[in-house]
Amino acid sequence: MTDRVVVLDGFIPAEVLSDSLAAAGISAEVIHQSEFPSGPGVVALLVGPENTGLEPRHLSALPDLRLLSATSAGYDHLPVSAAHERGLWVTRAVDYCTEEVADHAFALALGLIRSTHTLDGSVRAGGWDVTAAPPRRIAGTVLGLYGFGRIAGALAVRARTVGMTVLVSGRGLSDRTAELAADGIEVVGFEELLRRSDVLSLHVPLTPETQGLIDERALATMRRGGYLVNVSRGGLVDHDALGATLRSGHLAGAAVDVLPNEPPAQDDPILHIPNLVITPHAAWYSPQVARTLAEQSARNVAAVLTGASPVGVVASPGM
Structure with missing residues (x-):
């Protein structure tokens, strides 16, 4: 089964994320969607701050999940405690805007x-x-x-x-x-x-x-x-x-x-x-930032899948 990276953030350019993963030697399908995913194969879930409904039950529906990542500096929209109990990596975006x-x-x-x-x-x-x-x-x-x-x-x-x-x-x-x-x-x-x-x-x-x-x-x-x-x-x-x-x-x-x-x-x-x-939560945005977020997200996915440590760590399996 092909690994899947699910993105719940319309600002992350899929092509940049896919190209960055490929450049890092990671073969994974990048999927943009608006609904929380479920089922096997999802190894990384990238969640924008506008998606405030993510709950522990959504994580339980993803048996292969290894990385839960906020595509923002803030991560109060993520169920960090539940993710930590699952032994997942949890990250946030850093130094991007x-x-x-x-x-x-x-x-x-x-x-x-x-x-x-x-x-x-x-x-x-x-x-x-x-x-x-x-x-x-x-x-x-x-x-x-x-x-x-x-x-x-x-x-x-x-x-x-x-x-x-x-x-x-x-x-x-x-x-x-x-x-x-x-x-x-x-x-x-x-x-x-x-x-x-x-x-x-x-x-x-x-x-x-x-x-x-x-x-x-x-x-x-x-x-x-x-x-x-x-x-x-x-x-x-x-x-x-x-x-x-x-x-x-x-x-x-x-x-x-x-x-x-x-x-x-x-x-x-x-x-x-x-x-x-x-203003509509616009302070963080520029086209350059969107690209930076995609590239940083790809590096974190690659790090977790290859046994390295990502950046912007909020919780890790060893914490």
Whole structure:
């Protein structure tokens, strides 16, 4: 029986994945489908973050499965515990869209500061008045980053080049204060980050500890007239509280690339929150990234099938 690699991610180009597997000496059939597979022969299952219904029972229906892989940095859509109990390799995508996400977060932040989205809406409604949403100067604006991995680091570089002041907060940063200060970046506590940031940008994973991190209290602590940017995970923000805060005028605007439920229903109140810019989980994407994901996925499949270790390991048979 021919090994099968099933892909539940419409962004992964099948031909690149197939060619990359062949180049690695792996003979396997690549199958794109929208339904969770079952039956023998499936050795690898690649799952995009939009496929949130994968359950342990689906894994039980795949007796030959050896690799369960998230085609994203986040893997909260995978039943990791069940996969680990099965002795499967579980991986996530790594180092594939740092530049894209940093660019997207930067674009959203600049758009908020310069009121591009709000002014566009004003003009389309018949207005022609800069005071409808006065743009602000970018240089000197304080950008606060909660979390400081590769993406936040790349965003900090962009912000510094246009004269923004950069504050960071998060785990493991207290011993990097001097190092970051040399790059013009100040390490502060979370509460101080909320109080001092003109723009707060979130760069942490969704965990039980970070679920609802930006709640009513955190939003009230933020600087009046400030902005929120979230390109990480929708669950980091209490969107009911965010809506109330934006309607009250305490925050001047927010921009999110992620929502608690994606895509939102047409009657979802989140679509009617004023001064909220929403993009459709697009921060990660470029054609180059799609190719990189396919090539990385192929290398991981090849590694597992040949007894080597893949990259981006979340769980392994020996853990």
